[in-house]
Amino acid sequence: MQHARPHMRCWLLLCSDLAIRSGTAIALTPSCYDKDAGVLRFRSKYESTVALPVTAELAALLNKCDDPCRPFIAQLSGRRSTYGSLSVQFRKLRKLAGVTRQITPHDLRRTTARNVYQITKDLRIVQALLGHADLAHTAWYLQDDMTPVLSSTLELAKLNPTTEVIQ
Template structure:
């Protein structure tokens, strides 16, 4: 199978920690941004899915998050179970954000991630805001890569494939209709292995 000419950019564990550390949860917008990035990294949400996510789409009892009419007008079910393989607790993170958002706004808005400024609190976030926020955090974190919201989704998919070694699982989690679209993550993992082997050879 031919390797794609250009593999997507991903970030490693140290870069993930540095990036998410830029969102200071002491501040309400930092708290919101940290949870947003966590969901992109831990369940692979697209940018549009993040900004369109509604509280009605999340069932905390069954630990399920529904993406309704995602890309290709397809629904998909994602899980936010506690203490999962990703080493993060999406369920608790969302519950804590829900409580703080409702407290700050005086009521629970329709959307999970909203504006929190004094003049426009509770409005749906703009795509461009999230893109600019991730670029800003990336620069502050000293990450010398071109980072976007989709970088976090690519990173999730690569980590999931490394964990499961099952490309069909990755395809389902991402909501890809065509398996060939998902195969790029096999190439990414293979590329990582090649680099690691090359480093071992260089050290000898």
């Protein structure tokens, strides 16, 4: 990512560090950013409110933008950016970095979600990060990394009267 121009760097950090959908990341404006708290607040695809702390590297880029109504990416690039134009630039960066696998910015979101799950083992934290309304969507993101539940564990849970039922 060292070869990325500021607008691309910002877009990729939003997609990777904060696991924001690439389309949502393109549209975020300074009105979503609380500089004092270092938090981005926005509505997810599923209309839930998401509040995510920004990393220092991302904050440095966001702090360069001052027009509250114009997207960060447009301010950093000097022009309106579309998903298509950013995708072309992303492919060029992948090639420049020697990455041959066909990854997309959405893969960065999925990777961050999996990393957070590996650290926390908490689906609810990953659900909050991704802004999913339904926990099943979150589990789908993590299906390759989910620890299998043994039927013997479920049977033991049935026998334990103190086991709580998750609604």
